[in-house]
Amino acid sequence: MVDDPSAPDPSTLLPPATPVRLLESDGTYRADPDWAVDLPDDQLVELYRTMVMARQIDAQSIRLQRQGQLGVYASLRGQEAAQIGSGFALAPQDWVFPSYRELGVALTRAMDPRELLHVFRGTWLGAHDPAKHRFGLITISIGTQALHAAGFAMGARLDDADCCAVVYLGDGATSEGDVHEALNFAAVFNAPCVFFVQNNQYAISVPVTRQTKAPTIAHKAVGYGMPGYRCDGNDVLACYAVMRRALEHARGGGGPVLVEAETYRMEAHTTADDPTRYRDERELEQWRARDPITRFDKFLRDHGLLDDDLAETVAQAATAEAQAVRAAIYDAPHGDPLELFDHVYVEPTARLRAQRAQLAAELAGQEA
Numbered sequence: 360m361v362d363d364p365s366a367p368d369p370s371t372l373l374p375p376a377t378p379v380r381l382l383e384s385d386g387t388y389r390a391d392p393d394w395a396v397d398l399p400d401d402q403l404v405e406l407y408r409t410m411v412m413a414r415q416i417d418a419q420s421i422r423l424q425r426q427g428q429l430g431v432y433a434s435l436r437g438q439e440a441a442q443i444g445s446g447f448a449l450a451p452q453d454w455v456f457p458s459y460r461e462l463g464v465a466l467t468r469a470m471d472p473r474e475l476l477h478v479f480r481g482t483w484l485g486a487h488d489p490a491k492h493r494f495g496l497i498t499i500s501i502g503t504q505a506l507h508a509a510g511f512a513m514g515a516r517l518d519d520a521d522c523c524a525v526v527y528l529g530d531g532a533t534s535e536g537d538v539h540e541a542l543n544f545a546a547v548f549n550a551p552c553v554f555f556v557q558n559n560q561y562a563i564s565v566p567v568t569r570q571t572k573a574p575t576i577a578h579k580a581v582g583y584g585m586p587g588y589r590c591d592g593n594d595v596l597a598c599y600a601v602m603r604r605a606l607e608h609a610r611g612g613g614g615p616v617l618v619e620a621e622t623y624r625m626e627a628h629t630t631a632d633d634p635t636r637y638r639d640e641r642e643l644e645q646w647r648a649r650d651p652i653t654r655f656d657k658f659l660r661d662h663g664l665l666d667d668d669l670a671e672t673v674a675q676a677a678t679a680e681a682q683a684v685r686a687a688i689y690d691a692p693h694g695d696p697l698e699l700f701d702h703v704y705v706e707p708t709a710r711l712r713a714q715r716a717q718l719a720a721e722l723a724g725q726e727a
Contacts, residue, residue, distance in 0.1 A: 371586070373578070375589055378590050379394050385657060386653065403659065407665065412680060414652060414677070415681040416462065418681070420462075424479070428480065429480050434624070434630075437625035443464070443598075444594075445601075445602040453522050453523045454525070455495060456508040457495060458501075464494070464527060473688065501529075502536075504527075509524070512551050513550045524550070524551065528556045529559060530556060532556070533556060549612070549614040551610055553617075554616070564634075586616050588616060593622050595651055596655075602618060605618050697719060
């Protein structure tokens with residue numbers, strides 16, 4: 360191999376030994392001059408409002424699924440700081456390419472959660488306009504949205520556009536071939552793309568220790584010639600500061616960045632999953648003590664930005680919005696189950712035709 364003098368020094372790409380953390384587990388703030396947070400007081404309170412709102416809507420969405428109003432739902436509980444802290448760092452012109460768990464990021468893009476939940480109701484494609492909010496369609500196939508983001512970022516670079524593509528992934532997605540291709544292409548083309556990995560410790564039931572032999576997810580970035588950053592994913596201020604740095608790097612022509620936010624999925628992978636079969640309550644309790652909203656609540660109170668009255672006002676507003684979401688989903692029409700078989704092939708296969716006929720017969724039986 361010919362030495363390339365423009366190739367980066369691998370040692371400059373290595374992630375820090377410990378994740379960036381500005382809030383201790385109990386919410387105590389530890390200022391770090393390398394990771395300053397420049398948000399004014401009203402934006403800090405808005406961070407809190409959005410996190411509380413996300414949790415309330417998330418809880419209501421789980422109830423909707425349990426009552427048969429959603430086909431399935433993927434909770435974000437425990438990941439509010441990772442999603443909302445990183446989302447706050449985005450510029451209006453940036454584009455988000457989500458998976459299926461990014462309700463919190465959607466709220467930072469001023470999206471109506473009612474539109475987002477239609478996907479989980481069984482209708483197809485959802486109801487939001489991606490261009491309006493610069494928030495792509497929910498992606499169910501693991502990791503494919505990374506290719507969309509890398510391609511968009513490559514185009515942005517060719518157009519000399521002042522925007523970044525941000526793709527949200529889980530730790531399990533980094534084991535997928537699509538993500539490898541996206542990382543490689545984004546690096547080779549020096550594309551303004553940030554790969555934001557929410558390491559929530561499990562790819563459905565497989566722990567991250569069985570997903571990879573890399574020391575951390577962020578270390579994988581070195582193999583692609585891009586920097587890898589790590590942050591405490593339950594610390595909303597650290598997530599904001601690290602994402603802002605990553606976006607500055609990408610937007611400034613430095614090429615893609617991989618960010619690993621170390622967090623924890625407090626609920627099941629989806630409502631179709633039983634996490635008690637692969638993790639124990641002690642582990643759950645350890646992470647519950649690091650709850651991202653509780654930590655930030657402490658920070659705001661320590662800085663005179665939150666008291667009981669404001670916390671109650673925020674909680675009531677979040678409850679009202681979650682109930683409005685619930686009412687809207689309850690009143691929404693259900694899709695035609697047989698539409699599942701439409702638009703798959705121009706000429707349906709014999710197996711698909713048989714499956715469609717079987718489902719039609721079952722539905723007719725229910726109506727009889």
